[in-house]
Amino acid sequence: MHMNSASHLLTEDRPEFERLLDDALRTAPDRPGLADLGQRLNSEQLRTMVLDANSLVTAAAAAEYEHFVKVRAELRAPAAASVRASVLSPAADGATAGAGLAAVLAVLAPVLAGTAAVIFLLAGYVLKALDPAPAFGSTLVTAGWFFAALTAAAILAAAVGLLLTALRNGSNEVHPESEEGGDELSDEVARARDAWRHALLERGIVPFLSAALADPSAGPTAPAPYRAAGRMPDLGYSRPDFASPDEGQAGHERPSFTSPDFTSPDFGGPDHRPE
Structure with missing residues (x-):
């Protein structure tokens, strides 16, 4: 630069x-x-x-x-x-892929298990309310409570995983001022x-x-950038010198012209008459 x-x-x-x-x-x-x-x-x-x-x-x-x-x-x-090195390294790529898969599982597992628990419990208790109650109504209720327990376990596992991820990222964080x-x-x-x-x-x-x-000549209408001639301190530049093309040429004279002489074609003296 x-x-x-x-x-x-x-x-x-x-x-x-x-x-x-x-x-x-x-x-x-x-x-x-x-x-x-x-x-x-x-x-x-x-x-x-x-x-x-x-x-x-x-x-x-x-x-x-x-x-x-x-x-x-x-x-x-x-x-x-x-x-840049941490992002492009193979280990970082593998860690990122693993973290992404774990995050997907942590989100999907509670949602799917909870949905199944609601469906099985709702269907099971509806069937048990019938008279006579079908035999598989109790089976649906049991399956519903199983998925409810699975939902709670998935939520707990996801919370533990998020906590461990936060602690690991905090310990690996690079502080430029500590280097x-x-x-x-x-x-x-x-x-x-x-x-x-x-x-x-x-x-x-x-x-x-x-x-x-x-400079009394300086004002809002002064050309930009404004340069106060003779008063501006030396800022590391010099203005170019301009001279007239004719300046410094001794003995140079401007070309002289004389007007031509014109005479009337019919004028030839007092004794001459046009034919």
Whole structure:
């Protein structure tokens, strides 16, 4: 990633840039260079100008931002690799398949057994209420109570299985902050982020606002990105030099033209008459 010219922030870092800008505008009365805020340009106008020139402003802290993004990527890489490895490993695939089958059985067994218990008990007691009662009515009632007991056992087994699964997943959970070197890397990311924020505020946002307030030609209608000529601090770029194509060519003269002479075809002197 090369950010030596125009620095383009990642999407996740743009809100932080806007927060720094809002903080600078809110604390403008405490800064000597921003004391004129509100006299000619208000906060909303200055905010719009900075956002229009965001590439120019963020380029002032390009080096710090590049370091911050690099360190943050290094912190995220081990966690992403461990998750990817655990998902793609054969053991994980087998465990996932086993857990899926167990979950299906844990759900279906109580439902099927309970349904059978209700059917057998309902049919058995209806038949036993008849007069005379059929002999297999008692058999249906006995089968119904058997499935009812089976339903209770399936529910208990499912609860125990869920508890064991939760305990096993809790013991295997990976905490990035507990890994060796994780805390040090997190501290380095925090330091890199603070360094980028400080550089962006002090070398980018505040100088831009000061230059805009100091230039009487700057205003809401100024072209974007706004550049206050002669007052904008050096942000790591130089404006191109433009010269007229004729400039610097000594002795160059513009082409001269003379109008042609026209005479009437019938005019040939006082003694000449047309035929």
